[in-house]
Amino acid sequence: MTGLVFRFATVSGQRIDWRLVRNCSVTPAQLGWMYLSLCVVSLGIASCFWMLGAHLVMPFAWLEILAVGVAFAMYGRHAADGERISLQGSRLVVELETAGRLERAEFDRSRVRVEPKTGDRSLIMLSAQGRSVEVGRYVRPDLRSALASEIRMALRAA
Numbered sequence: 001m002t003g004l005v006f007r008f009a010t011v012s013g014q015r016i017d018w019r020l021v022r023n024c025s026v027t028p029a030q031l032g033w034m035y036l037s038l039c040v041v042s043l044g045i046a047s048c049f050w051m052l053g054a055h056l057v058m059p060f061a062w063l064e065i066l067a068v069g070v071a072f073a074m075y076g077r078h079a080a081d082g083e084r085i086s087l088q089g090s091r092l093v094v095e096l097e098t099a100g101r102l103e104r105a106e107f108d109r110s111r112v113r114v115e116p117k118t119g120d121r122s123l124i125m126l127s128a129q130g131r132s133v134e135v136g137r138y139v140r141p142d143l144r145s146a147l148a149s150e151i152r153m154a155l156r157a158a
Helices: 028-051 057-078 141-157
Strands: 009-012 015-021 082-088 091-098 101-108 113-116 124-128 131-135
Touching: 015 141, 028 057, 082 141, 091 131, 101 124, 101 131, 113 141, 124 141
Parallel strands: none
Antiparallel strands: 009 015, 015 082, 082 091, 091 101, 113 124, 124 131
């Protein structure tokens, strides 16, 4: 595997890893602090208006905080989604993580077929031995063919 150049993969010894993850601008911890500060500001303003006699402001502030909390929770649940493809020895291991649920598939490297699902810009289908897995959700559609070529090259090289 020496001499091979990879755009998406990292090579360590005889192992090649592709780690494809969602592009998140905010980590779950940062999101929690942002939500907490939003709660403080929103409830502070609502409390001022409540003390001035606008009693309907407080229920709407709580409704707003609840709605934003649900949206942030959904975002945070999928922030760590990703795909990991590992090639070591004679095995190709694909792990897909979605909302904390991990799916794993192992293939014999000599039998794996790598092809687009329907067209050049579609997800990449890895299939062998009657099983198949789609990868490439977190790669731009115009770069998926390059990723597929890289996986094919790695499968042939070793």
